[in-house]
Amino acid sequence: MIASKNLQIKQEADGKVTYVTKDNVTFTAVNAMTVNVGDTTINNDGLTIQNGPSITKGGLNAGNKVIGNVSKGVADNDAVNVNQLKEATSNITNNINNLANNTIALGGDNGTTTSAQALNKEGGLQFDVNGGNGISTTANGSSITVTAKPMVQQLRLMFQVILQRIQVMLLSHLMLILQMQPVMLSLQVK
Structure with missing residues (x-):
């Protein structure tokens, strides 16, 4: 055998x-x-x-165990490792902090500006728009309406009427001057 x-x-x-x-x-x-x-x-x-762990037709089950020595994912459908996840999270956090530390200030007449407010200001950003003499402001939703007060509107209308009258008077005087000019010329010629 x-x-x-x-x-x-x-x-x-x-x-x-x-x-x-x-x-x-x-x-x-x-x-x-x-x-x-x-x-x-x-x-x-x-x-x-x-x-x-198990690898079955149903998929991969790590059995609540650590999967070690995983390379960095490269393609869109690759898995990432903890280091890549920490880097991405850190980048997002840094970008958010950098953005939040930016400030906004509004400019007005004669080079005046408001105090700068950081984007991450507690309670959010708010700038007040104040009306000057004869002007009122109203905020509603995301809009601000600037309106002339009634007295200012009346003065504006009166000013427009005065300007129209001045224009009529100037035009009348100009017409008189133009009509008189040939007479004056004819006097000088004789």
């Missing part, structure tokens, strides 16, 4: 012959429905480690 490369033959003193597999065997192919090695099971559904 001859054993193959994976078998071992033992012959006992009483003449009994025992065929056993060697401790280290090599096969070209193994077909099995389920293979159990300690806490690990491999079957048609995938690989499962009792109380540990």
Whole structure:
């Protein structure tokens, strides 16, 4: 009797012959429905480690264990590692802080400006628009309405009437001057 490369033959003193597999065997192919090695099971559904991770048709389950030595993701559908996540979070936080520290100030006549207010001001930004003499302001929603007070409106109308009268008087005087000019010229010629 001859054993193959994976078998071992033992012959006992009483003449009994025992065929056993060697401790280290090599096969070209193994077909099995389920293979159990300690806490690990491999079957048609995938690989499962009792109380540990599994890779099955349903997906990857890390079994609440840390997945270590993960390379940085590159493509859009790659996973990221904790270092990449921390870098991205830090960049976002820095950008938000930089933006929040920006200020806004409003400018008025003659180079006047309001005090600058930071974008992250508690309670939000607010600038008051005050009306001067004869002007009132009203804020509603996101709009500010600037209105001339009634007295100012009356003065404006009176001023318009006065301007119209001055224009009429100037035009009349101009017409008189133009009518008189040829007479004056004719007097000078004689």
